[in-house]
Amino acid sequence: MQIKDVLLAPGNGAFFYDDQAAIRAGATQDGFIYVNEPTTPGFTSIRIPASSLSIGLVLADDTVVWGDMMNVQYSGAGGRDPLFDTDLISDLTSRVIAPRLLDVDASLFCDSCAKVFEPVEHQRLPLAVEYGVSQTLLRAAAHITRKTMAETVCAEFDLPLPTRRVPIYCQGGDAREVNVDKMILKSVDVLPHGLINSRAKFGAHGQTFMEFVKWVAKRTREIGRPGYHPVLHFDVYGWIGQEIGLEPQRIADFICKVADTVPDFTLNVESPADFGSTQAQIENYAKIVSILDNRGSNARIVVDERCNTLEDIRLFAEAKATHLVQIKTPDVGSIADTARAVLLCKANKVGAYVGGSCTETDLSARASVHVSVATQADMMLAKPGMGVDEGFSIVGNEQNRLFAMLNRRRAQNRNR
Template sequence: MQIVDVLFAPTNGAFFYDDQAAIREGREHDGVAYLGEPVTQGFTSVRQPSKALSIGLMLDDGSVSWGDMVSVQYSGAAGRDPLFDQERIESFCREVMVSRLRGLDLVEGAKLCDEVMRYHDGKRLPLAVEYGVSQAFLKAAAYARKLTLAEVIAEWLGLAAPTEAVPIFAQSGDDRRNAVDTMILKQVDVLPHGLINSAEKFGRAGETFADYVSWVAQRIAQLGAEGYKPVLHFDVYGWIGLGVGTDPRAIAEYIARVAERVPSYTLNIECPADYGTRAAQIDNYAAIVEHVNQLADNARVVADEHCNTLDDIEAFIQARAAHVIQVKTPDVGNLLDTARAIIAAREAGIGAYSGGTSAETDESARACVHVALASRATMMLAKPGMGVNEGITIVGNEQARTLATIRTRLSRELSDAG
């Protein structure tokens, strides 16, 4: 089965692109919008709608396999690729990618994906291009073999087809109280993210955030079903460092104090501080992890900022600079690199969180489910968007259907063999 044509469709992400640097400077939050001028290059406002570009691979039987090129909510921050530009990305793809893809035979499947992602003019492809093209290509390869994408990636990894679900992590956005109720009622595995991205949400010395953590635990006790014990995961966007100070011991002590408030829960703290560079992030996070290990049995540090590509992730793993690493899928690019990163973290005994961003699309979210399943991620993000129900539905249903397909296929193979 061959690729006979390449299609493009301008599409929308599910949330916004936000200028993180401007928000950290204290831009006023006015309803959904942020007031004031942007800081990061490429932004025309502090918050602007996320955009995507769909790439479709038409096969010789007339079917089309789609993938979505998109960037993360906080584009251009912490070493990430610049803000996504639909026109620029489409122009690049028409110039470079169409000729690479048209005429390819999918018989070799995933093995060809890395070749498609080869450098252009001595430079790596834009990560958004890697991300969307790898989605479309790997899905086309799976279609050609009448398999799920999860089975194709697992085979490429040398693993059996997945049969166990990956825990799902939902994010609240700014509706951080009503969203928690929704998550509890739907018994989400990991919650609530919290979007603690400003001084107002963190508090002068972190008291506002600590009170919120306590409230979440109390709400679980009030609304949760018997035996329901989710992991508590909060993204603080560097605000422990901004509010408490950047000394690793001081940060660990603050995390331990918060963890004492919820002793019966595992507490994940994502991005406690931003040290500005990858090297500084790794050195200081390794120290924070060491101190947290001494101070709190139930707390874990999650790496995100400056931990973008597979190379970044491998450096964090080597330094043991996190208890859990977010493999932020659009920042990693090629979906096979996401699989590689998850496997590397797991083999090192570090949690592998298959993440992403609210700015993604339904198409990219579904593709990521298969990668998380195939590589046995520790948990995966319910995405896209900041609406709890939507992300849970898209990711949860894709996982359920995929596992039902694989389990039935395996059962039939055993029956036929018997």
């Protein structure tokens, strides 16, 4: 089926783009804003409302399917693409992407992605473009074949229809205590993220962070339903390395010390340190993982910074330089590459966490659910936004609706 026309509509992401370097350097908060000068190129202030760009494909039957382009909250940090510029992305999409889209068979998802995402002047397209356009191509293929997006991914990658629900992970921003309570009351599978992105939140020698970990475990026991036992997951934005030094043994010792305070829980520690480059990150994370494994610790390392593209993910997975990869969907680019990343992690016996960013939209979140379920990822992020309720309902409800359709499909296949 041919695409007849391409539509563009500017939009809003569900949170803000933040200058991570300025925040890490000690920027002062005044209410919701930061008052210091930005340091990352492209930022006119440290915190900027997230923008997005919707792309719609008008199919031959006049159905319009949509996808959303955007970048992640900490754009320009850790080797990521720069701050999202709606005007530049809109111009590139109109000039380069739209003509290519009019020339593909929209029923062939991976084939269409390969053709549309060819380099321009030997340069890869902005990853936000790949991400948004691949969402709409996935929706187009699903519409044409009268299947769910998950079934379309399964067909493209020769996967069986999924049967296992994917655990959902919530993040709650700066309203940490209130949002932890929300997560516990809603029996979220993995919580709470914690946003440990400053020295004040990490504390001298990590003491503030350690007390917060213990409080979350205690609060879970106090107000959680009987039998509720989530995975505890904290993103420390490299602060272990910044506070106690970039020596793998010392970092592993600290993580074990934290894990020992919550012995009944699996503890995920995301981004314990930033070693400055992808290669250095791989070498040092592999040492930390090895130390934790040899000790039989209940802590798991999760990589985020310096692990952005499909090629980065392959390097980390093959080197066993993490227990769990955050596949940060806008940074990976094409949502087909998110599927490939999950399968690559599984092949290397490394956990696959389909993440993303609070700056995303309802459309990108729903597409991510289908890829996560189809590939049977180990967990997926409740997104977009930082408010818990909205992201958890969008992702959770989409997964429940999807399984209702898949169960019906299985029943139909049995009755044939």
